[in-house]
Every structure is written in structure tokens, then in C-alpha cells.
Amino acid sequence: MNNLISVITPAENNEKYINTALESLRNQKYTNFEVLVLHSDIEALKSIVNDEYLNDDRYRFINTPADIYVGATRNIGIEQAKGAYLYFLDSDDYIAENMLQLLHESIGEFPMIRGRMKTTDFSTSSVIILPGTNKIKMYSNRRYNLLRSESAINYLISKNFIDKMNLRFSEQFKTYSDLTFMVPLMEEIDIVPYAEEAIYFRRRGNDPINNPTLRQSSLEQLTPDLFGVYNQLRSDNMSEEGRKYLDDKLLNFYRKRLVSEFRDDTTIDYYFSSLVESINKIDPDRLKNKDFILKNDVKVIKSNNKRRFRKLSNFNHFLRDIKNGITSRRGRKDLIYKRVFNYMKLKDNLVVFESFQGKSYSDSPKYIYEYMLKNKSNYNYVWVMNNSNKIPGNPKTVKRNTLRYYYYIARAKYIVSNVRMPNKYIKRPEQSYLQTWHGTPLKRLAGDMDNVHMPGTNAERYKKNFNRETDKWDYLIAPNQYSADIFRRAFWFNNTMLPTGYPRNDILTNQNDEDTINRLKRINHIPTNKKIILYAPTWRDDEYFKVGKYKFNLKLDLHRMKEQFGDEYIILLRMHYLVASNMDLTGLEDFAYDVSSYSDVSELYLMSDILITDYSSVFFDYANLRRPILFFTYDIEKYQGQLRGFYIDMETELPGPLLMDNNEVMDAIQNIDAVCEKYEDRYNEFYERFCSWDDGRASEKVVDAMFEK
Template sequence: MYLKHKVFGKLFNIFTKFPINNNLISFIIDSNESFSSNLEYIKNEFESRGDFEFNYYYKDKLSINSLKKLATSRYVFLNDNFFPLAFMKFNNKSTVIQLWHAPGAFKKFGGSVENASMLKLISDNTDYLIITSKYIEDYYAEAFQIDKSKIKVLGLPRADYYFKNHNIENLRQNFNNKYNLESDKKIILYAPTFRENEEYNNVFNYLNADEFNKSLSDDYILALRLHPKIKKFYSSQIGVNGDYIDCSDYQNEQELLLISDILITDYSSIMIEFALLNKPVIFFAYDLDNYMDNERGFYLDYKKDLPGPIVYSTEELVNTIKDGIDTSKLNSFIQTQFDDVDGNSSKRIVDFVLNEGEKNG
């Protein structure tokens, strides 16, 4: 695997001899654009500042023209891991910025759980890592194996979405139309994460949908959004099947968060964005002991630091919803995950990048 990355790096390095285009900005992305939202916000912000050119480099496709543009870009943004970066020697007039696709720090990742040598090489070739709060700086320094001087607390571009004016009523109507719903009941969004231990991935072995609906269906709709890797562990009819709505195919996850009234999750960092909306989160951790013993672990104390109650059974889950969900920890939790909660992350990042560019130019 490393050989492939090294070959890519050597090919890329040929093009760094060409002059830099000061108006060219490249984005490194997957073909499925699974983490594109951060990059789109940055692109829109640059477009509001002047006449820039943009290049999307799809990391799983080899395009010589796009590769040359990547090597001659003034600014390069990425949103996820890109291992060839360990062997890519950018022109010293280029600036490489890692935005990362998730806010805050919840589950351990990267150098916190695995061999860090490759990550260190990648970080050596990265100019800046953008994070959401000073509180999580040590975690990200470890996860990326990056010097703290390169870490900048400027926010998460995609979080700007929640501070724009949205017509919630229209979004909810679109949801109703897609799934053929006539009801305006409140939405409970269940978004479980993937487990390495296959035994625990069929969520309906642990959530009794009949019991859930018997107690709550007068007021609530249960909507399920699955991690892509979980789907093979259960069989479901897409759409309404009488027990819940499978909205795993709903294109805009952030819209779902806006129209949902309650989030049920377990170990997914989706809860950080949902907490930003000041709406209640429940943690349905039916396999917590196994997860803590055998999975990658957490940066926080799972039993003490979460912004909502932890439940372990359908009965507990139902009773917690019926009795009212404790949201008293939401504000203090958000303060650990975000230094600024204002919808101006993209502006701060572009301001910083352009100012640093002037200093280095």
C-alpha cells in the first residue's frame, strides 16, 4: 500500500516545478463526495472575495491535468485522510489546510489508536489543521501527530449551515412527501454507529420497535439513519414499513438534524452537531461494556461527560422520552467542543488563510 502512495508522490512532485497560480484553489475529495460540505462552504466564501479558480482533485481517480493543477495551487484544502500526502512535496508557496470533516472530540481516532508513523509524515506536509475548540487541541495533536503550532481554532465550515435562515416547515414537508407521510408528529432520529464487533450491528436485536411505537407513536415518528456499513446486518424495506422510517437514503443529513426533535445515538459524533441546535440527545448504549473494552475508546468520560442521558434498553429509552429528557448539560458540553458558536467559521478560515498567504508571499 505504501508503495502506491510513494509512486503517486513521485509523480506529483514532478509538477511542483511549474509556477504557482495564485488564484487557484484545489480541494482533495472522494468521488462519492461524502465529506464535501466543508469544502463547499470554503469555496463559497472564496467566491465572495474575488475571482478565484477551483480544482477538485478526486483522490481515487488519476487525472494528470487535475494533478498538475493540484501541484500548482496556491491553497489546497482537504477534509479527510489522504495518505499520498506523506510523500508529496508541495511548492513552498502552496498552503495545505486540513479542515477535517467532524467537529469536536468524541471517539478516539488516528494516532490516538493506531500506528502513527504515516500520520506524522502526512502532518509534516500539512501547513494547518483547523479545529473547533482549544479544549480539544491536545486530542487532535495526538490524533494527527501534528505540531500544535500548526493547529488553528477557527471552527467547522459545515456548522455555518445551522446559522442560516431555513424554512423548517418546507423542509419537513419535503420529508413528508419523500416518505409519503401525512402526519406532523415529532421526529425521533435514531442514528447508530458502526461496530467492529458484528454481533452488535443489528440494532433491532436491541431496540424493540413494536414496544417503542406502542408507547410513543401517538406523538412521535421513529426515523432510522444507518451508517453505510450497518445495512448488511439487517433487512429493511426502504420507506415506511409500519415500525419506522428508514431515511438512510436522505441526501442532506443536516436537514434531518434541523427537522428532528430528538436524537438517539450511541457513539456517533453526529451528536455534537445536534447538540449545537440545543435539542435533546439520548445515548442508547446497549453494548457499552463491550464497546469500551474492544473498540477504540473515547476522549471524554462516556458516563460523566455526555450532554444527555444514557439508556441500555428499550424500556429505559421509552421511559426517558415520556418523562422528559434532561438537557441541562448541553450548554457546558458545547463550550468544550466549540470556542465560537456564531456561523462564521468559513469566514474566519478564509480570513486566516488569505492573511497568512500575504505574510508568506
């Protein structure tokens, strides 16, 4: 008797996870299986796969055509499968070691059996085994509940039954194609056993932009696919349960996904005819327990009167905004912003500047503003400032997220910011949004991050919100070609890149003189007769007390430094603004100065003779001064391996030494001239690669590009 199980595993776009999936199969207690690994470039895939799978005859690597959907790939697997049973395993998931054994022992004479799934963030690649009671449930008139995830994974299915029905996945649709396989199965089968303890570990998608799951796919992809699959499957000859399943899926998709997009008349124009075709198939009884708004929407859609539906849709959105405005203060602010301010005329000469979410008057927005103040007399300016601050030119100031704030960002022709705007910001078509960003990237950004370790942050939501933000950027400043290439990819940026260098670095070229440096020291009550060490470490993504409260354990031995270098040096401590803990500088008076709240880090660079940092991007800017840089990287293995990861090789490309403990830091400072000599060639290469665009005219170039146009 053929008891072979054929596991069909498409591997396209999930290559980095394939070994975890294959490992979970190799660990199976039930060993009578074959694995069909499908990919459009098998040789490239084999270079990733571990040798033990390449040398095991049970693992078959099958080449598939490029640019086909996963349904077509699975069909190739079905055609080549030799087993009596089929099992679909996604290559970014894994299964418990008793999975195949339990399903095989429990399927009996039934055509298929389903196992329970668990979604995981996969913070570890180890295979987790959950012991169970091997309890089996039987699904009959509720069998469509097993299709809540619209997926064919985690079913063991008789190959003979599939062949008898001539069942295949639709190759026309990228999403929802599993339904074209599973719904006919559910219609044919009366009872589906369900193994409660057969655990399938499903990876939670964290890349909704480059490699989205079904749920994360764009509306432009999901909508025509769902309409197409629904129209292909929906028939009056179906079981009542099948019709209800498809009708509810369409109605829920309309209410939860499409309705919000119908604020835009062009979206209505694009989808309306397909919506009419599908909605007309819905059983009228399906609406009995639905709310009045949905019933009315369906009625108007069935009338095929697009003009009337557009009016109804606009009215419904207005009612929702009114309801939110009545029930909460935030809702009232949102209502006024969306329904009043965004319909007012833009002020063509108004510019809103924002730096670090209103926390400071600083960074590139500051230098762009000051250039405009001197050279552009026909503009009015608003600065977003959460605390009072004396700003040259006496512009209007507003606190972030206040009603006045939303008034100005709705009416300003120009927005200049160095971080993301609030998610609720609606960029008007006539506005110009300049994103200056705030550093050359060392650590991986947004779309390049595999995991997001910031507390309270969901990776999927983080990337999706980031992508919505970058879609609004008209201009993005790049400090060098290296950054421009990363920004294009990691920010999904397709608009105008400005290859100007950073405006905040203009001061490092134009005011790098003794008079300016001494003036800055006197203003900040810093001795002019001593050299200055600037310590500016980054924050660690995984170090926090709770959401919004970050910590930093100072590893630098300041007391020892004072004892050895106090006669010649002082040290400025520049902690990241997210760090909430206070430093204890008792006994370090006249040696250690906390400058964490100092708004303009470029002025700190000018005053400093040596920079000590770690993974902060500050050294890219500081290198413009050609002064010594030391890297205190005591936790580099953890930071590079577990957290963000780096774009460059720190051991071979940085313009200074990697120092692992205080002894090495002290020795480097003591012998700073020798360090400079040793790293001179690498520093010159680094400068050419990362600093050559900074010529002191970045502000001028940016203003010309954005405002002269």
C-alpha cells in the same frame, strides 16, 4: 556457588506494561533471581507497580538520572547487579515461566546462551507458555546470525565474563547501543548455545512516533547512530564474520533506508561526509555479489565527490520511477504525477475540495466552498467526486485517484479536505493544505490509540502514515479548546490551529428556522406534520465481514417504536458510511427512512427533534441546537474497555442519559420533557464547553485566515 540471576529491566517510557513483565518473572520456575527495575522517577513508578512486587525483596527499584539513554541505564544495572549471571528484559515484554530455568540449566561452562524470541501484538496481557523439547543448538561461525535483531535481550550472560572484559553499553548513542555490548562479546566467544524453546515474548511496537522501537526510530536518529556505532566497532582486526556482519548492516541500511531519502539534496548534504567515512571501511569483497547500482553508488561515495553522487542519486531515482512506470498502470500514473505534474507551475487561484475521500459533497469543505463561491470571485474550484453530483457554481469534478485527480492536487495552490489524502500525495512547499477534520473527538484518535482494531490495519503503519499526513497540514480547524488540545497531541500537529468552530455548523446557527426546516422536509419527501427522531450510531472498529466490508447489527427495535410512537414520530436512520450491510425496513414504511447516503448530516440535524446516538461524535454538533439527545449505549463496557476508549466520562459529562436496552429508550422518548429537565444543567455546561465557538461565522473566519494571508 552463586547461581543468582540478575534481571535488568529499564522501565522508562513503558510504565503501563511493567506489571506484565514483572508477573512473568514472578511465575518463573527458577526462583533464584533478582530484578533491577530502573527508572528516573521511582516513586511515580511504584504508584503503578502492583503491591506484590513492592513487598518482594527480589525486586529492587533503582533511581536513574533523567534524560539518559537505555545503554546508560543498563550500565547502572550492571554495576549494581549481585548475580552470577545477567539477563536483560525490556519492560514492555515478558518471558515464559520456564525461561530462566532452561537457560540456567543449559549454559554449562559457556559464557552466555541465547533463547528464541517470538514477536506478538499482545492482544492479551496473560502470559502464554509454549511447551518445548529443550533442544539446544550451537552457533559458532554463524554466531552473528543471533544478532539480526541488534538486541542484547534474551541472552543469559556470565557476570564474571562481562567484568573480565570490562564490557559496558555505549552511553553516546540512543539506538544501536546494544551492538557496542554484543559485538565485542561475539568477537571474544567462539561458540554460543541457542535454546530453541526458551521463549521470550517481544511486544510489537505500535507507537512509532512517541515511543519508537529501534526499527521505528526516525532516520535523523538512526543514521548518525549507525554511522557512529559502525565506525567505533569496525576494525580490520575483527573476525571475518564480525566484519561481514557490520558491513552488511551498513550496506543494507543505506540501500533500504537512506537511498529513498536521497531524493532531497539537503539530505545528501547532511549525511554525505559521514557516509564517506563509513563506506570507506567496507571490505571491497563485500560488494562482489551486490547489484550494479549499489556497487556504483559505493564507488562514487568512496571518491568523496558529492556533486557527482548527487547526480548519480537523482539518476537512480529516475530509473526506478521509469521501471515502475513501465511495469504497471499504477506505476505509470505515479511516474507522471511525480515526474511531470509536480514540476509544473502551481495555479495560484485554484482550490481543490475533497470530503470523505470523494464520497460526498458535504461537511465543512462544502460550507467553506459555498462561502467562497459567494464572496471570492477570483478563484477556480475543483471538487473530488467519485459519483456525479450537482454542485452549486458548476465546478470541475474529478474522481479520486485518477490521473486527472493527481494533476489537480499537484497544481492547486490550495487543498481543502476533511480526511487524509492518499499516502502518495506529495505536498509541494508552496501549497497551502487546510485540514478541516470531521468531528469533535469522543473516541481516541491516532497517536492516543493503544491498539488499532480496523481490519487489515497494522498499528505501526497506521500511525506512521497518519503522522506523515499530519506533517503536511498547514492549517487545522478546531471546533473547541477541548479538541484543539487533543488534536495537537494525537495528530502530532505543530502548525496553525484555527480556533473557529466548524464551518459545517454555521447552518445550525444561521438557518435554524421553521421555513428552512419545512423546506428540507419537503425536498426529502418527509412528513411535515410529525416530529423526527434521528438515529445516528457509530460503527464498531471490530465488526466486519472482511477487509473493507463492515457490518452493523441494528439493536434498536424499530417495529416496537413504530407501534408506540408512529402517530407522532418518524425515525431517520443514519448509518456510518463504512457500514456495508443493508437494512431490512419491511413493514416500517412511512415510519423509518434510511438516510445513510444523505450527504449533509447538518441538514438532518435541523430536521430532527430528538437525536439518538452512541459513541458517534454527532452529538457534539447536534448540541448546538439545544434539542434532546439520548445515548443508546448497550455495549459501552466492551467499547470503552476493548476498542478505542473515550476522552470524556460518558456517565458524568454527556448531555443526556445512557440507555442500555430498548425499554429504557422507549421510556425516555415517552417522557422526553422530564429527561430534558433532568439534564438541563449538564446540557448547559456541555454547550459552553463544546459549542461556544460555533457562532455561525466559522466559514468566514477560516477563509479569512487561509486565503487572505
